[in-house]
Amino acid sequence: MNFDLDPETEEMRDAIASFARHKLGAPAEFDPEEFRQRWLLAGKQGVVGTAIPEEYGGLGQSAVTAAALMEALGYGCRDTGFTFSVAAHLFACLMPVVEFGTEEQKRRWLPALCSGERIAAHGITEPEAGSDALGLRTRAVRDGDHYVLNGDKCFTTNSPVADVFVMQAVTRPGGGFFGLTSFLVEADTPGLTVGPPYSKVGLRGSPMADVHLEDVRVPADQVLGSEGAGASVFTSSMKWERTCLFAGFLGVMRRVTESTVDYAKERRQFGSPIGGFQAVSHRIVDMTLRLESARLMLYKAAAGLDDGSQDEIAPALAKLAVSEAAVQLGLDAVQVRGALGILDGEAETLVRDALPSRIFSGTNDIQKNNIARAMGLARR
CATH class of the missing domain: 2.40.110.10 (Butyryl-CoA Dehydrogenase, subunit A, domain 2)
Incomplete structure (x- = not known):
């Protein structure tokens, strides 16, 4: 049991995070033309086709590596909506073509979808x-x-x-x-x-x-x-989406946790940095606990995808853990910042972006139903 990424994946992750930080901005308003320009840039970096086999234009990476690169994209790109769109394109659309498409379909559709020329x-x-x-x-x-x-x-x-x-x-x-x-x-x-x-x-x-x-x-x-x-196509796509798509939120959570730590060290009240007050420091420890716990569950589910596991519970648990952690982590980041937390910034943005994560890819209530059914607890 090895919890470390291999050196090649770490290098790719760092490169994607740097690329996203410097090349993928967060425009004030959505513009389709500007969106496509960023999409093409992401395509040239291989981000929109990470898990697609190389013969069809992708990077041919494993689910674990695809999750790591999605986490890096979420960490570096402050437009979480863009990260979400990339992940939905890759995991809900392209992976079904890889798994269920004919050879002719794969060669016809995948290269342009991996290069960033086309969007699904x-x-x-x-x-x-x-x-x-x-x-x-x-x-x-x-x-x-x-x-x-x-x-x-x-x-x-x-x-x-x-x-x-x-x-x-x-x-x-x-x-x-x-x-x-x-x-x-x-x-x-x-x-x-x-x-x-x-x-x-x-x-x-x-x-x-x-x-x-x-x-x-x-x-x-x-x-x-x-x-x-x-239904088989849909079920397969949801396994990928409920696991690897949510890695993008791990990256956002990590970025916001780091900035919250920095803020708590710099912000002074009553003559001391607020990070020295137990109420603040314990809140940040809880943020870190949620992030690391959710991260372990997500990468366990990703490893299962690579192993060909038919386990329905791990992806559902990963989706539950990451989405709930993201919402609460965002609320904690707002609370630590006080009045600044409700102004335009990454803390309040995380809360807004995390709320939909409890709904899409199957609501969290439905995930609990699915898990209960897999445990043999379904209602007759």
């Missing part, structure tokens, strides 16, 4: 189907050598800038786990329209919108996996 989005959530992933209403009907898709998606990360969608639809109503099918859909396909970007409380640098599908004709060779394999 995963269309799963609907107005009537969020936590209930098997309750989708978007339909796909076979018509010769095409499928015709109709329906609506919401809360779709990257949709305002996406070039391609991994779209989930029902091909067999009432078919349960085997009733869903995944499709690779070009963003400019007639009938596919994207609504205006949402205004969100957090992750403002990650564009998100509704997607409307009206008689969207998709060639049959753009089915990902096979007809009826959509």
